[in-house]
Amino acid sequence: MKMKKTIIYLALTFLTVSFANAQEFEQGTNVINAGIGLGGYYGGYSTSTASPVFSASYERGVWNVPGPGVVSLGGYIGYKRFTYDYAFANADYSWSYTTIGVRGAYHYTGLDIDNLDVYGGAMLSMRILGGDEFGDISSRPGATAFVGGRWYFTDSIAGFAEAGYGVAFLTLGASFRF
Numbered sequence: 001m002k003m004k005k006t007i008i009y010l011a012l013t014f015l016t017v018s019f020a021n022a023q024e025f026e027q028g029t030n031v032i033n034a035g036i037g038l039g040g041y042y043g044g045y046s047t048s049t050a051s052p053v054f055s056a057s058y059e060r061g062v063w064n065v066p067g068p069g070v071v072s073l074g075g076y077i078g079y080k081r082f083t084y085d086y087a088f089a090n091a092d093y094s095w096s097y098t099t100i101g102v103r104g105a106y107h108y109t110g111l112d113i114d115n116l117d118v119y120g121g122a123m124l125s126m127r128i129l130g131g132d133e134f135g136d137i138s139s140r141p142g143a144t145a146f147v148g149g150r151w152y153f154t155d156s157i158a159g160f161a162e163a164g165y166g167v168a169f170l171t172l173g174a175s176f177r178f
Helices: 002-020
Strands: 030-038 053-065 069-086 091-108 116-131 140-152 157-165 170-177
Touching: 030 069, 030 157, 053 091, 053 170, 069 116, 091 140, 140 170
Parallel strands: none
Antiparallel strands: 030 053, 030 170, 053 069, 069 091, 091 116, 116 140, 140 157, 157 170
């Protein structure tokens, strides 16, 4: 019975330490995000059908700023596919955008919640057209503004949510800190 209590105590201590050690974003922090985004400004026509945005991004905390906070810089890649059924011409069109961008964010570190990282930022990108040329759609530069947050379940794994205007209106996914 004593051995069982010791094992339970050690397991609870390990879980408590794992959750307690997760800190907010700091200078030198590296994070990779993998997400699925819904909606978005980039795209096609109101009658087209769109896939979710599948995305990956990387960011690194590059400098502390008064406020308190940390500024991060990083990169982004995303993919979204569109289809359009032009019934009157008996034709179907499809195209996709691969978005490659550079993003920066301000991570507010003034909250006294160890597992939470809140941030807001902007991205400049290039949307690269793939597939059928259709109407006025073409490769073009873009911009995105976003706010988001991460909740760390362990020292290195978090769930994240971002809301914004641009590539996707809402992105949900997982973050990996190293």
